Amino acid sequence: MNITLAQAEAAISAAKKKAIKLKTKMNICVVDAGSNLIAFAHMDGGWIGSVDISMKKAKTAAWFLMDTAALSPLVQPGEALFNIEHSNGGLITFPGGVVIKDEAGEVIGAIGVSGSTVDNDHAVAIAGMEAIK
Amino acid sequence: MNITLAQAEAAISAAKKKAIKLKTKMNICVVDAGSNLIAFAHMDGGWIGSVDISMKKAKTAAWFLMDTAALSPLVQPGEALFNIEHSNGGLITFPGGVVIKDEAGEVIGAIGVSGSTVDNDHAVAIAGMEAIK
């Protein structure tokens, strides 16, 4: 099962609300389980360099079935996955990419957020993910 | 002046309505005047190969300040711009990319649509563009 456009739009809408609450200007991207782009929004005045980062966060989460925050410790120098970012045309492995699951726990997509601190990015991604029932 | 997210979302909403009317499943992309991604929607069941095509159509229109339909005759074998598609990381030069202007006639962005015949793609892009006042 893959995420629908209606679900992706609900996630983006919730993420935007959270972003406004945090006084941030975010790029928000939702991909399906196959890492294909389903929906995207760039909030006015947000960093344009974060368009690509939000996409790569969402794709990275979908590709490895885990939040990008879970990858961050594993990619440090000396760790097992050091420099994994060189694969797949470029990964982003810091927080802000969050997997989206259905009721059975199956990954149906992922949301990636970029445009502020990684803590804010992650919080906005979580808000988007939680909008999907 | 650049297109706002609210304008881009209005364009996508109108484009989706037109796509449904034509019984098609489209990928719809809106970029700003600098060709940066502002909003995107992939309709359920649409071709995933058209995600990238819709983006490249929108970017091509923004980069050259003209609808992609205007480029199509110029890029044929023997014509002046043959194989221009190899620039800018890949152009798409068949119909479905349409420029978006403000009231003063200035280009503020572009919409790219892909997922059906090029006639349908172009019609859906026009419907999206016309939603912006």
Next chain:
Amino acid sequence: MNITLAQAEAAISAAKKKAIKLKTKMNICVVDAGSNLIAFAHMDGGWIGSVDISMKKAKTAAWFLMDTAALSPLVQPGEALFNIEHSNGGLITFPGGVVIKDEAGEVIGAIGVSGSTVDNDHAVAIAGMEAIK
């Protein structure tokens, strides 16, 4: 021998004058004999999609020691170099790329121009090339 920055700037200055005379807004790129970027100018309001095209025209001319106009007939369907544009990260093989030679006839660089018709592009490139003694 390679083109100097002073020579490249003289070429761009002359090319800009010609572009203004033709009422066009050009992107003008000068590379050295090794196809490395030496100088560049984007005239206000010019197509941003032509930034990359002007670079690829200059590089294509430098890589093959001939004007891009000389390549155009050879890259047509059925001809010897059909689809050569897939090499080198993307070639542009229509007019507007012109080699620059020293007094001994040695290629010292190339100029690429994009932003109008290919005839205008080529004329502006020639004007730039002729500024170099």
Next chain:
Amino acid sequence: MNITLAQAEAAISAAKKKAIKLKTKMNICVVDAGSNLIAFAHMDGGWIGSVDISMKKAKTAAWFLMDTAALSPLVQPGEALFNIEHSNGGLITFPGGVVIKDEAGEVIGAIGVSGSTVDNDHAVAIAGMEAIK
């Protein structure tokens, strides 16, 4: 508002003067607010590997609305943005990219300099930025 070619050329001219004063041979790149190339100069004998670095510094500054020097501490191992360089086709996050603002404080472009120590690169970029009124 975007930087004009005249402004970009003034920045490059001032940057070249500073580079000569520091006895360095620099690559100097100016981009607009959308990260599109406006002007470029490669000083005779400069590193050709720095052509691309100067461009990526300018684009990185424009994409994130901050000097690249501000990014350097954030991208170290263990820090929040470790390996962000894998986005956007390659970022450069050490000093030498500087944002250019108008009188209202709005970012209108950025300048990127590469060819010497990062301290010299940064100093030359600042000199270029300060030439724009």
